[in-house]
Amino acid sequence: MRTPSCSPLFSLVALCALTPMAQAIEIYNEDEGATVLNADLSAGYGWYSSSRNYLGDPARRSGRMHWQEGYLKYGLRGTTDRVGAGSVYGAVSLLSSATWGEGDIGGITAGSERRTALEDAYFGWKSGDSIPALGADGVDFSFGRQLVTVSGFLITDDGFNPGKAFSPIEDSNGRFDRGGAFYIGQRLAFANTAVLKVGGNEGLHSSVAWLKSDNPGQSKTELAVATVDYTTPFGSLGSTYIRGLDVDERYVFADRGERKGMDVYSIRGQGNAGIENADFAFEVARQEKRSGSQRGMFLDAGYTFADLPWQPTVSYRFSRYSEGWDFLFQGGFRGRYQGEVAVNYAGSVTSNMRINDILLSLKPTESLTLNAMAFDYHQxxxxDERDFSAREIDLYLDWRVTENVLLSPLIGFYKPEKWLDNGGLQSGSADTNVYLQFNVWLTF
Structure with missing residues (x-):
């Protein structure tokens, strides 16, 4: 679930081209961009292997598993300023996803998932220069089925993609299945949204949003969100408020029922603080739920040695979640996930956990980035629960072979403190699990 990021902190420049609007096939262009219609096509395929699993099944003591995942996204996207004031834009797309083989080592997919469904279907309006006091495109209103990301780490997308094996409640019978491709899948859009952004991206700006998920793995949660930010060339400071409006009781498990009526408050910031080649970020959040208050936070600091060969980037991140923290729609911190095995398969690292991690990134060429990450997880x-304390090291590279093809192989080493027979979850023993993956990304 490591996602592409365009942040200079990580030097993953090659991955920036994988964002949904990076490339397109132009179908129609009137008056040098006054009206444009593009066809979008992207695909991904991943091969995965692990010497241990986290199924909690004593019968599979050796634990070795292999599986594959893939997706294909295809659709249309357009914009026009021939509507009087401002411009309108919209998109519609379908996404096909699948998992093959034995299913993943976390027991999320079974290996037989196949699904094609609507992904994007949204419409929006930008004000252009029609409201001078708010600047160019000072008002941006959109609605429909779309990807919505809120600055920080509380809402990244609706990208949890479980399969037939995911059974958080009795008699699930595959009804949490979202088509598989748990790791590589790009089924990210919220089913129903209305988003209003005011003030652009500089100075004082804010947003309000209504988000409703149709994802059973998220208990089909409905939220109201408000943000306010102040952005300068040195960085930005902001705050987020989230109100839990509703959940679908048919899909409630664990503490998801507490999302209805929950309030979330956070203060966050990011930028270089006036230090060239530096990057800092933090967020401190509080959740008020029926069972009490919970806390979650992270901070990171990094620096790129731009004048040295290969432009090394070094960064450190600390994060902490209280015992009852609800991860909501949390993804990566600006595209930086908290490990491969731990966050995806080996148990919860987004509640009741303290995490330290370090990233080293090197860029030998414009098309190749080498990365190494080390994690320490302390429960x-x-x-009366299992112990997920562990350490993990991930080594991976991102290689842009052509303008349209990017390869990303990875090897990970995950060492838990406990295993299935003595209070952990890993099969076989508490020896180091060797995890391999090879992802291919295509954009046209």
Whole structure:
């Protein structure tokens, strides 16, 4: 689930081209861009292997598993300023996804998932220069089925893609299945949204949004969101408020029922603080739920040695989540996930956990980036649950072979403190799990 990021902190420049609007096939262009219609096509395929699993099944003691995932996204996207004031834009797309083989080592997919469904279907209006006091495109209103990301780490997307094996409640019978491709899948859009952004991206700006998920793995949560930010060339400071409006009781599990009526408050910031080649970020958040208050936070600091060969980037991140923290629609911190095995398969690292991690990134050429990450996971408390304390090292590269093809192989080493027979979840033993993956990304 490591996602593309265009942040200079990580030097993953090659991955920026994988964002949904990076490339397109132009179908129609009137008056040098006054009206444009593009066809979008992207695809991904991944091969995965692991020497251990986290199924909690004593019968599979050796634990070795292999599986594959893939997706294909295809659709149309357009914009026009021939509507009087401002411009309108919209998109519609379908996404096909699948998992093959034995299914993943976390017991999320079974290996037999196949699905084609609507992904994007949204319409929007930007004000252009019609409201001078708010600047260019000072008002941006959109609605429909679309990807919505809120600055920080509380809402990244609706990208949890479980398969037939995901059974958080009795008699699930595959009804949480979203088509598989749990790791590589790009089924990210919220089913129903209305988003209003005011003030552009500089100075004082804000947004309000209504988001409703149709994802059973998220208990089909409905939220109201408000943000306010102040952005300068040195960085930005902001705050987010989230109100939980509703959940679908048929899909409630664990503490998801508490999302209805939950309030979330956060203060966040990011930027270089006036230091060239530096990058800093933090967010401190509080959740008020029926069961009490919960806390979640992260901070990171990084620096790119731009004048040295290969332009090395070094960064450190600390994150902490209280025992009852609800991860909501949390993804990566600006595209930087918290490990491959731990966050995807080996148990919860987004509640009751303290995490330290370090990233080293090197860029030998414009088309090749080498990355190494190390993680230390410390579980804060044990209350009749398994211990997910562990360490992990991930080594991977991103190689842009052509303008349309990017390869990303990875090897990970995950060492838990406990295993299935003594309070952990890993099969076989507490020895180091060797995890391999090879992803291919295509954009046209």
């Amino acid at each position: 804060l408390s044990r209350r």
